[in-house]
Amino acid sequence: MTAAAVDDHGAASHVHIGRQPIWDGDRIHAYELLFRSDADARIATARGASATGTIIHNAFTEFGLTSLVGDRRCFINVTREYLTGQLPLPFDPGQVVLEVLETVDVDDEVAASVVRLVEAGYDIALDDFVVGSDHERLLDVASYVKIDLASAEESVLRPEVARLRERGLTLVAERVETDEDIAYARDLGFHLMQGYALGRPQTLSMRTLGVSQTARLELFGALSATDLDLPRVVSLISADPALALRVLQATNSAQAGLKRRVSSLHEAVTLLGVNRIRQWASLMVLTDVTGVDQETLTGLVTRARLCHTVTEWLGGPGDSGFMVGLVAGIADLMEEDVHDVVRRLPLDMSIAAAVVEHDGVLGQALQSVRAYEDWSATPYFAGRSNGLAEAHLAAMVWSNRLVGEQRG
Structure with a gap:
């Protein structure tokens, strides 16, 4: 069964989606939408193309984007299949930010495809960015870069944050889990923050046919x-x-x-x-x-x-x-x-x-x-x-x- 499981009569079902806020100071800048298999799920059990398809389907044809995020931005993880056009993106540029997963191999095909998406008006975020990875190829076209606070020592992270800020990128600190992490992210110069210290993912459910x-x-x-x-x-x-x-x-x-x-x-x-x-x-x-x-x-x-x-x-x-x-x-x-x-x-x-x-x-x-x-x-x-x-x-x-x- 998928996230839209049918009841015993086959007449109605429940669909689920996770939502975690991304904060800009004391206000919510955006929400990241997350795959959830059921109402009690606390973490995603899948992150592949099927999970991405379920998120997009539920967000746009079940809940409706407005009911999920209002007028705020919406981050959705996308896999190689969606970036290269093998699977469709059934929404126009604007409110949605396409988050390139760290598991995507950024080869020539992906790089060229991302450029075309940006030229079409889509905003790109690089998820779990690591210095020196092949995702460096996308820095010139990305709008957001998300960095795990625990991914590197401060001696490496501080100059890297400064370098990315100079390029005009909006930086999101991930895994902000304590008050100390909040202070640390601010000191490093991150623009936005996401993590348990600011808000755990919330699973939303609704009945559908x-x-x-x-x-x-x-x-x-x-x-x-x-x-x-x-x-x-x-x-x-x-x-x-x-x-x-x-x-x-x-x-x-x-x-x-x-x-x-x-x-x-x-x-x-x-x-x-x-x-x-x-x-x-x-x-x-x-x-x-x-x-x-x-x-x-x-x-x-x-x-x-x-x-x-x-x-x-x-x-x-x-x-x-x-x-x-x-x-x-x-x-x-x-x-x-x-x-x-x-x-x-x-x-x-x-x-x-x-x-x-x-x-x-x-x-x-x-x-x-x-x-x-x-x-x-x-x-x-x-x-x-x-x-x-x-x-x-x-x-x-x-x-x-x-x-x-x-x-x-």
Whole structure:
């Protein structure tokens, strides 16, 4: 199992990520994100490409970067595969600092790749830097250098810190574990500090939905096609609420600060961009998130489809009705407060208001569908009550066909 382990019913799971602050005096300058396999993990059990993929996936499509670090910088360890482009970086330059692990062999390919990343706007940090190592090759393009306070004697460390400061690099003291270490790092001239004396890593956990392997591979295949079929991509995402949830959360991370909201999955896919979704789908394959059962998915998609139909009856946009039904169903499946789910997603105000407050035509449609699903209730929408049974059957047929196509 990965950091996103499925529960016994295969419906919902928990994902975990570690976060440790990097301090600038008495304020937090940034957070380093760390791999965590479970809620009780205190250290990373892996640091390879799979661990990096899990961190990136969880940060950008589960928690959302804003909820993890706010507007602060975010350090993420990256391996050779990510530096050289063998594996994708599904985020733009800006808030994220790429931390080159000390285990990466900085040969000509890595050096050239890092230069290209810097030219594209990414900031680079050198992790556990050691004087005389092959990471010296990256000093001209790096922004941060992280040095373990215990890595060398003071007679070696002091002149080295002075040399790196003269080059304009921001220096981070690592393994600052006592008050004496804090004083020592300040005396040496470090700009930033990280370690137990300032803050231990905190493991954050949240519930999410599992995505089936088949759904991921289908999406990845559709995105990899020479002639991209955008409606097919939207159809694949619509058929799996877990995929839809991740697309929305990834959109929220990518659009942080732009205040753009979406009212349909088609709009979310367009806003996020095919290349970004392709990169994100690659990470999902790498991190091996497991799935939910077909019956559960079909039930959620049926509700969304029925909301689509009833919304059109009421003169509203069907795609938005589908989104309302889908988000409401996701919140139910995750057994999470709907306010918390909506807060994490880049939803148009009309969608959010419909899901949370049952406001407007979209909210009326959702109430109608919920009332119909609960045989003890009187449908809120009565204008075409006799047609609800027929529409529900049609939605079931549509959903069974759609989900069945994706699941094989």
